[in-house]
Amino acid sequence: MAHILVVDDEKNYRTVLGQLLADEGHRVSTADNPFAALELLSREQVALILSDLKMPRMNGLEFLQRVQADFGAIPFVMLTAFATVETALETMKAGAFDYLLKPFNNQEILLVVEKALAYARLESENDALRRQLKQSVEHEILGRSPAIRRLLEDISRVAPARTSVLITGETGTGKELVARALHRASPREAGPLVTVNCAAFAETLLESELFGHERGAFTGASERKRGLLEVADGGTLFLDEIGEFPLPLQAKLLRVLQERRFRRVGGTAEIESDVRIITATHRDLREMIAAGGFREDLFYRLNVVTLQVPPLREHPEDIPLLATEFLRRFAGELGRPVADLAPPTLEALQRHGWPGNVRELQNVIERGMLFCTGNALQPEDLPEPLGTPREQAGALPWLTLGRPLPELLEEVEGELIRKALVSARGVQAQAAELLGISRSNLQYKLKKYRLE
Missing domain, CATH: 1.10.8.60 (Helicase, Ruva Protein; domain 3)
Structure with a gap:
């Protein structure tokens, strides 16, 4: 159970609350003033604080603000015998989870405590998910620039939902990595991530791959085949290059998004699939809609959230x-x-x-x-x-005028030392001989240019 801190200058309330919560299996600590409570919080972690509002030297609101500043967002329930609408609003605005009137009803106290602890557990799970996202995403999506940080923040917000996501960006920017990060940071992580490159299949083959087919549905269909929509059940289906998705099949995909069900090619049975669909494209789908190459209703179904992957430039x-x-x-x-x-x-x-x-x-x-x-x-x-070019490698083409000559000469010297070390396979005596300097002089220059 949870560790709960009760703070009240009246011993009777501390005793009653302590016994009530202990009877429910909770571990209870008490303090007769906020200063003693803050000292306890510096030593121990608590899941919930119940505090009186009116106390000498530091009132409940001031105590709440100190807790938030020093220990973060611990759920906080305020207790008061002098509640007004203004007091309640002030308490909630300050960040309290709830407030209760004295004298209180035992069942009311227990209900509020249960809700506050459930809220704390949810926040803890969300924090764990965010940490997991940070670890999994940053392992593959590398970058410290503002553009990449914004992308990672957007992924963290979108990942936990079931919402359809359209990932846009130029070829080679890493759209599949974003799709993988969305899956791995979602509640569907334990389910499959199925990736389909829509540009790699002819129309008839893509239909069979996605929706499956029944035996005898077409020439060569010698047995029933499960489609990738079935394979991805409980997980994520990533449709890369959705701009290449054949127009005749777009209505079938729209039905999957709307009703979460479909039929195999040649079949009559309705098959349900709990799958999140993520798509990606380097094309402008709005231009394709205007040209009649993409359904507008499908676009809006796929484009609930757009994540733009920035080009490297x-x-x-x-x-x-x-x-x-x-x-x-x-x-x-x-x-x-x-x-x-x-x-x-x-x-x-x-x-x-x-x-x-x-x-x-x-x-x-x-x-x-x-x-x-x-x-x-x-x-x-x-x-x-x-x-x-290798035949020009000795021309030092990266040197440019406009910088002080000593700086240019140091750059040339440093580069020649590097080349000598490469030619000598790291043997300093041989490198010094190639450069026509003593080994001690070479060692000095290695330190000077930080080439150790």
């Missing part, structure tokens, strides 16, 4: 984080020792416009690691025109 500050993560991931998959991005490589990545978005960045890093011969990805390892 709108949050370039996330490129270093994304590139580093891809570097780490592919180092494990490819068994390569590459562990860093050379500064000019990072500059080249940040200059690029990324028309293919995050997917293009991922492919660039994977391709670069296949060609990299050292421990750091260099510009010449990147594909053209993003990287430096």
Whole structure:
């Protein structure tokens, strides 16, 4: 049961309330003033506070505000013998869960306590869900930019509902990751997540895949087949590239959204499916509606909530984080020792416009690691025109005028030291020999440029 704190300067009320709640199986602590209560709260966690309003030195409202400031949103029930409409409004406005009049009815007290504890449990479950969402989403949707933070906040609000979601964004932005995050942070997480790329199927095949078919429904249908709407029962169906969904099938999908039931191809039996439908597209569905290529009523059913995934060019500050993560991931998959991005490589990545978005960045890093011969990805390892052609790799093309000469010279020196270390496979004595300097001088410069 719950740990409940009773705060009242009248011993009689503390005793009665304590015994009443203890008889219900609760653990009860009491305090005769708010200062003693605050000291107890600093040592122990409580699930609910019952407090008198009128107390010397600190009244109940002041006590409530101190609790909220120091210990967060603990459900708080105010007890008073001097209730007025103004007092009640002030109490509720301050954040109290409820208030009760003295002398109180035992059943009334127990009912309010039960409601307050149920509210606390719900809040605790919501907090756990939000933490779970944060862990699961941030594991795949990487970024610290305002654009990505807004997207993560929107996902956290939408995920717990059954509401249909339309995810929009350019190709390669990570729309499927958003769909996966919505599923994993929802009450349907234990159910299946079924993904369908609508552009990958011909119309007749897509109908059979989604709705299933009965034996003999068409040539080649030698046995009954369950559709993906049945497979996804209790979970989530993600329809990627919904803009490619055939117009003749859109009415059947609309019926699924409206009635949660459908028929297999060639069948007459009604099949119910408890499935949340999430869709994604890089196309403008409103333009398709105007052109007669998409049903307006289906659009509004799918578009209850829209999540817009920003293109990479709108949050370039996330490129270093994304590139580093891809570097780490592919180092494990490819068994390569590459562990860093050379500064000019990072500059080249940040200059690029990324028309293919995050997917293009991922492919660039994977391709670069296949060609990299050292421990750091260099510009010449990147594909053209993003990287430096290998025959021009020694031209230091990232150097630009407009900066002090000493700064440019330090950048050249640092890059030459990196290249020497790569050529010498990390052996400092050989690198020093290539540079024509002593090993001690090389070690000094390694510290100077933080290349240890």
